[in-house]
Amino acid sequence: MLWLESAMPDWKEEVRKHLPSDRLRVADPDAIVSELATHLEETYAHARLQGLDEAAALKRTLQVIEDGHVLAQKIIRAKESAVNHRTKSLWLPALVTLFAASVSLTLFQVVGVRPRLLWVGPWAFTLYWAWLATLPGIGAFGGYLSRRAQAPATWLLAASLSPALVMLIVMCVILPWGLVIDGFHFFRLIGFGLGLINWVVIPGIALLPGALPFLLSNDAGSRAVRTEA
Amino acid sequence: MTKRIRTQIARGSAELAILSLLEEQPLYGFEIAKQIGERTSGALTFTLASLYPLLYEMEKRGWLEARWQANAAGRDRRYYHLTPKGRRQLGPLREEWRSFFHALDALAGVSHA
Numbered sequence: 001m002l003w004l005e006s007a008m009p010d011w012k013e014e015v016r017k018h019l020p021s022d023r024l025r026v027a028d029p030d031a032i033v034s035e036l037a038t039h040l041e042e043t044y045a046h047a048r049l050q051g052l053d054e055a056a057a058l059k060r061t062l063q064v065i066e067d068g069h070v071l072a073q074k075i076i077r078a079k080e081s082a083v084n085h086r087t088k089s090l091w092l093p094a095l096v097t098l099f100a101a102s103v104s105l106t107l108f109q110v111v112g113v114r115p116r117l118l119w120v121g122p123w124a125f126t127l128y129w130a131w132l133a134t135l136p137g138i139g140a141f142g143g144y145l146s147r148r149a150q151a152p153a154t155w156l157l158a159a160s161l162s163p164a165l166v167m168l169i170v171m172c173v174i175l176p177w178g179l180v181i182d183g184f185h186f187f188r189l190i191g192f193g194l195g196l197i198n199w200v201v202i203p204g205i206a207l208l209p210g211a212l213p214f215l216l217s218n219d220a221g222s223r224a225v226r227t228e229a
Numbered sequence: 230m231t232k233r234i235r236t237q238i239a240r241g242s243a244e245l246a247i248l249s250l251l252e253e254q255p256l257y258g259f260e261i262a263k264q265i266g267e268r269t270s271g272a273l274t275f276t277l278a279s280l281y282p283l284l285y286e287m288e289k290r291g292w293l294e295a296r297w298q299a300n301a302a303g304r305d306r307r308y309y310h311l312t313p314k315g316r317r318q319l320g321p322l323r324e325e326w327r328s329f330f331h332a333l334d335a336l337a338g339v340s341h342a
Binding site: 031032034035036038039041042043046064065067070071074075077078079 | 257258259260263276277278279281282283285286289304305306307
């Protein structure tokens, strides 16, 4: 190669050879190519300053960018937008958890598993024992999906508890609506409180043990060496 | 030690190293890698595939800000500056690593003194 002895290579061209544009699918690939090219240029100059001849300096420089495939993948992951990250680590696990909890409840209702009424004084709590027994597993699945996508602890918790959180939102909409339509009744508030316990607090408590292992390991990992995004 | 833990330790230490270095002055990628390598006597080294993805990620988190500027030789380089958000990460990060070393020291007698 003639340019080995005569002139420095076109570093941008070298980067493009290893990181073709079809691999580097990010918003501004040219800026990345320019920056990596400056790195190669500096590496080459540094090698020459250390006394290497042109060929040896060039060989060392090109070794730096040898594995273009891995580099492209890492850059794409690093440049991935915050929206994508939120979708993968919060919304998607939350939807999956919610869907699984809904399907599980529906299945038990279809096969005729009845809820049990638990009387505490004058108050009756409706407990779907069979369904509640599945919730730790469902919460764990949501936690796993969320942690796999490197979610911060709050997102992981929200994804795992999403069935309870959605019910909380629904109930917070129903209560004021009911008060507006029917007027204020003390018993409506009592009903709301019981609904809150039956559909938010108890399922939330059932989901939590599934989320906790992921939450704790996520927290331990990120606090000890602090890598969370 | 699992690969995941090793990776996290490497990433965590790299983040602290980069933030600490940029606290002193803005630098571009090659200089960051070079100075970290020199100042840690080669204990911490970066490859192209470990340095830039991490810089881009820290930039995305708002810890760093990058601008093209001419270096001393008049060549354009992409300088990384520490943002106020990045500066706020430094204290907790240092504290976490201090605790980490104390824990290791207590457990395995690994002292850095």
